[in-house]
Amino acid sequence: MDLELLSDQKSLEREVKSEMLSRPGVELAGFLDFFDNDRIVLIGSKESHFMNLLDAQVRKDRIEAIFKKCPPGVIFSINVDVEDFIIEFGTVYDVAVMKSKIRTTPLSGQLYAYLHSRLAPRTSVHGVLLDIHGMGTMITGKSGIGKSETALELIKRGHILISDDRVDIFEAAPGVLVGSAPKILEKFIEVRGIGIVDVVSMFGAGAYRENKKIRLVVELEQWEEGKHYDRLGIETDSIKIFNTEIAKITIPVLPGRNVATLVESAAMNQKLKYLGYDAALELTKAVALKASGMRKDEDDDY
Missing domain, CATH: 3.40.50.300 (P-loop containing nucleotide triphosphate hydrolases)
Known part of the structure; x- marks a missing residue:
C-alpha cells in the first residue's frame, strides 16, 4: 500500500479492531455523533476538496475534532496534501498519520482486504x-x-x-x-x-x-x-x-x-x-434407465 508514517512511532501503538474504514464526510461538516473510533479514517480527494472550501480555522477545528475521537489512524491518499498541523495532532493524540502513494479507490480496496484477512475469525x-x-x-x-x-x-x-x-x-x-x-x-x-x-x-x-x-x-x-x-x-x-x-x-x-x-x-x-x-x-441414472428399459421389454412380452 506504500504507506509512509508521518507521525511518531508511538502513534502506532493503537489497536485496530475493525476492518471497516471511515470516510469522514459528515464529520468534516461538523457532525460526529455517529463517528466510529474503532475504524481507520481514510481521507481522499473528495474530503480534501471539501476541507479546502472551509475557513482555515474551521478546517483545523474539525480535523482536530476527529483526532480527539482517537481513531487507530488517519490515512491520506496520494492526491491529498497533509498540512503540518495534522501531523502535530497525530503526535498530540497518539493517532498514526500516514500518507499513501496510491489513489483513493484502490487504496480503500487494499486496506479493506488486508484488514479483513488479519481481523477475520x-x-x-x-x-x-x-x-x-x-x-x-x-x-x-x-x-x-x-x-x-x-x-x-x-x-x-x-x-x-x-x-x-x-x-x-x-x-x-x-x-x-x-x-x-x-x-x-x-x-x-x-x-x-x-x-x-x-x-x-x-x-x-x-x-x-x-x-x-x-x-x-x-x-x-x-x-x-x-x-x-x-x-x-x-x-x-x-x-x-x-x-x-x-x-x-x-x-x-x-x-x-x-x-x-x-x-x-x-x-x-x-x-x-x-x-x-x-x-x-x-451411475444411478444409468442403472435406473436400464431398469426402466428392462421393465418395458417385459411389458412388451405380454
Missing part, C-alpha cells in the same frame, strides 16, 4: 492441508492414523503442502475458508520414524505454498467392522467451520490400502462435482 484444526490438483484438501484424523505419511506421499507425487500438524483457518469472505501454517511450522512436515522434513529442501520450492482455500475435508479413521461406509458416494457429508459448510469424506484405513491414492482420488472426484459431474449420480 480464526481457528486451528489438527490436520494436514494440501493443494491437490488445485483442490485445498485438509486431512484430519486421530494422532498416528497416518496423516503426515499420506501427505508426504502426495507431495512426492507433485502435490503441494500448505500446513502439517496444525492448520490455522480464517474466514476470508462469507463461504470462503483459507488455511495456512503457523509461522514456525512453515515448510516442515513431521513423519514418525523419520523426523522433521523440510519439503522445500527435499522436493523444491514448488512443494510448498503459504495458504489455500479449503474445499474438502478428508477424515481418516480406523476401519470398524460392521460400520456402514458409503460405497457409492451419493451420501453427502459436511463439516461446519464458522458459518461455512465444507464437503467431508471419511476414508476407513486398513493395512494394505493405498491411502494417498484414495485421498488423491477423493480430491479429484470432488473437483469434478464442483464442475458439475457426479459419477455416483451418473
Whole structure:
C-alpha cells in the first residue's frame, strides 16, 4: 500500500479492531455523533476538496475534532496534501498519520482486504492441508492414523503442502475458508520414524505454498467392522467451520490400502462435482434407465 508514517512511532501503538474504514464526510461538516473510533479514517480527494472550501480555522477545528475521537489512524491518499498541523495532532493524540502513494479507490480496496484477512475469525484444526490438483484438501484424523505419511506421499507425487500438524483457518469472505501454517511450522512436515522434513529442501520450492482455500475435508479413521461406509458416494457429508459448510469424506484405513491414492482420488472426484459431474449420480441414472428399459421389454412380452 506504500504507506509512509508521518507521525511518531508511538502513534502506532493503537489497536485496530475493525476492518471497516471511515470516510469522514459528515464529520468534516461538523457532525460526529455517529463517528466510529474503532475504524481507520481514510481521507481522499473528495474530503480534501471539501476541507479546502472551509475557513482555515474551521478546517483545523474539525480535523482536530476527529483526532480527539482517537481513531487507530488517519490515512491520506496520494492526491491529498497533509498540512503540518495534522501531523502535530497525530503526535498530540497518539493517532498514526500516514500518507499513501496510491489513489483513493484502490487504496480503500487494499486496506479493506488486508484488514479483513488479519481481523477475520480464526481457528486451528489438527490436520494436514494440501493443494491437490488445485483442490485445498485438509486431512484430519486421530494422532498416528497416518496423516503426515499420506501427505508426504502426495507431495512426492507433485502435490503441494500448505500446513502439517496444525492448520490455522480464517474466514476470508462469507463461504470462503483459507488455511495456512503457523509461522514456525512453515515448510516442515513431521513423519514418525523419520523426523522433521523440510519439503522445500527435499522436493523444491514448488512443494510448498503459504495458504489455500479449503474445499474438502478428508477424515481418516480406523476401519470398524460392521460400520456402514458409503460405497457409492451419493451420501453427502459436511463439516461446519464458522458459518461455512465444507464437503467431508471419511476414508476407513486398513493395512494394505493405498491411502494417498484414495485421498488423491477423493480430491479429484470432488473437483469434478464442483464442475458439475457426479459419477455416483451418473451411475444411478444409468442403472435406473436400464431398469426402466428392462421393465418395458417385459411389458412388451405380454
